[in-house]
Amino acid sequence: MELHILEHRVRVLSLARSGLWLYTHPLIKLLFLPRRSRCKFFSLTETPEDYTLMVDEEGFKDEETGTQRRAAPVGVPASGRGHLAGAERVVPQRSSGASGGGHEDCPLGHRAAGRAPRVCADAVHLPDGLHPGPNPTVHPIQSPQNRFCVLTLDPETLPAIATTLIDVLFYSHSAPKEAAPGEPGPSSITFFAFSLIEGYISIVMDAETQKKFPSDLLLTSSSGELWRMVRIGGQPLGFDECGIVAQIAGPLAAADISAYYISTFNFDHALVPEDGIDSVIEVLQRRQEGLGS
Numbered sequence: 660m661e662l663h664i665l666e667h668r669v670r671v672l673s674l675a676r677s678g679l680w681l682y683t684h685p686l687i688k689l690l691f692l693p694r695r696s697r698c699k700f701f702s703l704t705e706t707p708e709d710y711t712l713m714v715d716e717e718g719f720k721d722e723e724t725g726t727q728r729r730a731a732p733v734g735v736p737a738s739g740r741g742h743l744a745g746a747e748r749v750v751p752q753r754s755s756g757a758s759g760g761g762h763e764d765c766p767l768g769h770r771a772a773g774r775a776p777r778v779c780a781d782a783v784h785l786p787d788g789l790h791p792g793p794n795p796t797v798h799p800i801q802s803p804q805n806r807f808c809v810l811t812l813d814p815e816t817l818p819a820i821a822t823t824l825i826d827v828l829f830y831s832h833s834a835p836k837e838a839a840p841g842e843p844g845p846s847s848i849t850f851f852a853f854s855l856i857e858g859y860i861s862i863v864m865d866a867e868t869q870k871k872f873p874s875d876l877l878l879t880s881s882s883g884e885l886w887r888m889v890r891i892g893g894q895p896l897g898f899d900e901c902g903i904v905a906q907i908a909g910p911l912a913a914a915d916i917s918a919y920y921i922s923t924f925n926f927d928h929a930l931v932p933e934d935g936i937d938s939v940i941e942v943l944q945r946r947q948e949g950l951g952s
Contacts (some may be wrong), residue, residue: 702854
């Protein structure tokens with residue numbers, strides 16, 4: 660498997676639900692009029708807490724230009740992340756410790772959200788003079804009952820789903836359903852992810868939401884499999900934390916279980932094949948017990 664490092668410098672921002680209306684115009688431009696923007700990396704993910712926007716420098720300029728008369732731009736700290744919010748509400752910065760001052764960016768590394776996964780010390784040889792860092796924080800996991808689809812779309816057909824996509828992203832908001840007694844997480848959560856990167860579209864949505872879209876335009880794998888979600892974090896994760904991905908990816912890889920990983924401003928999410936969710940929860944819980952002991 661080849662690893663490609665993209666050259667884009669990407670901002671990771673949180674957009675408050677109450678401030679979404681301020682950014683509708685620039686977001687629609689980035690979504691549906693890519694030829695009118697030089698943006699090459701755009702991702703918008705809706706979660707129960709907020710919207711996570713990942714956008715390159717050109718796309719960020721479009722956001723600022725489209726909103727400068729309606730809301731003062733919010734500074735981006737040294738970690739390369741910031742907030743977009745309405746005039747009265749600012750989403751608290753995601754951080755588990757002190758954040759750096761200033762307003763410089765850092766280049767995009769191998770993850771869009773910028774946290775570098777740390778492999779456990781017993782699984783990698785450390786060069787002479789280097790010592791393993793502190794053990795990573797063990798975060799709780801939840802598995803909502805939603806069944807998800809991982810889809811793509813020919814960019815030329817994007818206008819054909821524009822009305823439905825706008826409705827789903829900006830107007831169809833529902834509160835997450837509470838978990839039944841004994842269940843490991845909420846029965847369902849709000850989650851929708853759209854990305855347009857280097858001309859390629861990826862969409863992750865709930866199977867029920869997919870029914871709103873024309874079935875002949877959205878493409879998936881030949882098996883058409885559905886996915887379940889493992890949500891990492893009981894409270895917002897720190898941007899300076901390492902090893903969060905490794906806690907999930909390592910045990911799943913060892914068990915030969917594939918995963919589709921999505922990071923957002925507050926939490927991380929791994930999608931796994933639906934028929935393997937029980938094995939996934941068992942594997943991850945064993946791993947957490949081992950790290951916590």
